[in-house]
Amino acid sequence: MSDVIEVKFEDLGLTKPLEKMTQKELREMCMEKLPQITGASGKSKEELVAIIKELFGIEDTEPTPAELNKENILKLKAQMRDLKGKRAELGNRKQREIMRRKISKLKKETRRLAKNV
Structure with missing residues (x-):
């Protein structure tokens, strides 16, 4: 049996887009709901957003x-x-x-x- 936890993007219960979330909010979400992401406490906001998007297969939109x-x-x-x-x-x-x-x-x-x- 594997200990891999399947998490869907909808199950995260986000109230706002990833880009609008603060670094603190992203870190807390990664530590609580996304155990696949390691070292979240040492990463910047841009890195966390990129990792989360890659994990769920979200395509980047045009830069602002x-x-x-x-x-x-x-x-x-x-x-x-x-x-x-x-x-x-x-x-x-x-x-x-x-x-x-x-x-x-x-x-x-x-x-x-x-x-x-």
Whole structure:
């Protein structure tokens, strides 16, 4: 007799899509309901989602715009952090205002990249 447990995707009782679940939720689900997946506590969210999809034979859908532009978004956010640090050091109100506007434009750009392709 084998100790293999058959689990169907519908039996997991998911309330939201895998991509929308947090890393903590995915880890708990893997440890409680999916004993086939080992080392879940040390894996990232992307790895867990990929393993679960592979286990159940789910085809990946098209990547979201945010996933396509992830590198650009991260670069812009790094720029924003740098500008925020410089803004804190500035004493002149006019220059602080200019920095604030630049940061605001970068925020809008990151939102635009995440929204559109």
